[in-house]
Amino acid sequence: MPYDLTEEQRDRYRATSIRSQLRKQTLLRGYDEAKPVLGINLGERLDPDDLMPQLEVNGLTSLSLFSGGGGLDIGFERAGFEHRASLEILDICGETLRANRPDWAVLSGAVAGDVRAAAFTTFRGVDVVHGGPPCQPFSIAGKQAGADDPRNMWPDFVRCILQTRPRAFIAENVPGMLDQKFEAFIRDNIVDPLSSQYTIFKFKLAAHDFGVPQSRRRVFFVGFRAARDAARWVEPEPTHGDVGTLFGPLLPRNTARKTLGLPGMGFDVVAPTLRSGFTGPRNTTGVLNSKASLKVWNDLHIWPNGVQPTRSMAAAYPPENGHFRMSVSDCALLQGFPADWRFSGAVYQALGQIGNSVCPPVAYAVARQVARALGIA
Ligand SMILES: C[S@@+](CC[C@H](N)C(=O)[O-])C[C@H]1O[C@@H](n2cnc3c(N)ncnc32)[C@H](O)[C@@H]1O
Known part of the structure; x- marks a missing residue:
């Protein structure tokens, strides 16, 4: 949406922008990346790897939908899951994933990466499906049109679950999705189509409770096909927080x-x-x-x-x-x-x-708990 600015404000911003461009050109004249600027x-x-120590391969495979730049994928990999494939519509995200993990199967771009057109039957037998269907339909930054938004891709996420029948699924979204106005959406689009086959849990996590130095909340839906696995499910416990309280987090x-x-x-x-x-x-x-x-x-x-x-x-x-x-x-x-x-x-x-990403340490915390529920110690 264009900003609602007066002509006077526009002129002022334009002048500031030109001044700042000139300043940038002057400062970066003769700049040489090979000679880094010192003293800052x-x-x-922080080493984020310390927040998510690499676990041994746990024998479970994972399929990633709407993979973006790989936040959820990294968390699952570090929790010991074997990456089966990523599907992502943007080529640039696919490039990121391939450059960092040349051995991963990455399906990206408008044809190969479009979840709406994917035939998921080839992935039957995968243990876990995870993904963050686009959140703009629910984001407070958007119009919150929910099911009427063409970017609502929950039906495709659900289709993937029904076609691949994983032991567990994990879906992530913005907290706005738990607003009362989306109750019917969640019932019609997620719970009703899946609840006869999956026990579904939903919960919110805050990234700063898991060592991420940022205030960021996300909603998760986790589903298990077997009642025994669902019975073992425990939500991730914060690892970081206000120290000094009796039952508080450790760090x-x-x-x-x-x-x-x-x-x-x-x-x-x-x-x-x-x-x-x-x-x-x-x-x-x-x-x-x-x-x-x-x-x-x-x-x-x-x-x-x-x-x-x-x-x-x-x-x-x-x-x-x-x-x-x-x-x-x-x-x-x-x-x-x-x-x-x-x-x-x-x-x-x-x-x-x-x-756009799930903070990898948060993804890791969820992935670990899912692995535990699936019987991995
Ligand atoms: C919220 S982001 C997911 C971030 C990811 N889970 C992570 O942790 O980094 C949603 C992603 O879905 C992708 N996307 C949107 N429509 C898609 C479609 N039809 N098929 C595949 N990916 C799509 C977007 O390009 C975006 O990267």
Whole structure:
């Protein structure tokens, strides 16, 4: 939707944008990636792999639908599942998955990757199906049209479950989906078609409860075909939180500045939710999700706009207010992606994949509990 701006505001923004472009050109003139800029965020950074230690192969296979840049896929892989295939309509996401895991079967693009056109029978026998059907039909950032939204792909997720008959399924979505107004949608599109064959659980998780340095909530639906497996299901317990309480989680929350290796300045909290770059204004290189979150980023002295492709380029081009400018890898770290995971595409496409993803440590926590319910110790 176009922003509702007055001519005067438009002129002001245009002038700011031109000034900022000129400043960028001046600062980056003669910039050489081979000679990184020194002296910025040299502290120890969080290693997301520590939040999800690689488990031994557990003998269970997983099929990934709507895979995006691989958040759920990474969590399941690190929890010991064997990746069977990923289906994703965007080529750029497919490139990310193939570049990071050349041995994975990745079906991507408008023909091979479209879940709506997929014949799932070839995947019969897979143990687990997981996926995040597009969330715009339920997102508070959208119009919340639910079943009437052409992007509602729950029917295809359900078709996959009915055709492949996995032992378990996991679906992820935005918390808005649990609003009362979508009760009938959930009943008609998920519960009714599946409940005669699956016992279904739904629950919310917060990424910052699992060591991710970001405030981010997601809804999960988990279903089990066998009553014995359903009886063993236990929701993931937070691992991080307010320390010092009697039954509280064990570890303190990870905060944004510390995670990024920035020097202490007396204030540090989890980062606000990173915006999903494939929604809203196109091709933006900002991660700002709301007006309210701008205050938090400001207090953190972290600049949520103009994310750069590399850390040294971000350091060579600090914002005028002197705050820390982020690179793609900083945003990936705030989302809990392993440090060696690379996103294909331009900055806006990388941010789209990051902001759309399930934080891998959260996916890992769910995957572990699913494996336990399926009888893996
Ligand atoms: C919420 S994101 C999923 C993120 C992913 N679960 C993760 O953890 O990284 C939804 C994805 O569905 C993809 N998608 C949308 N329509 C699709 C379709 N018809 N077939 C396959 N993928 C589709 C989008 O391109 C987007 O990457």
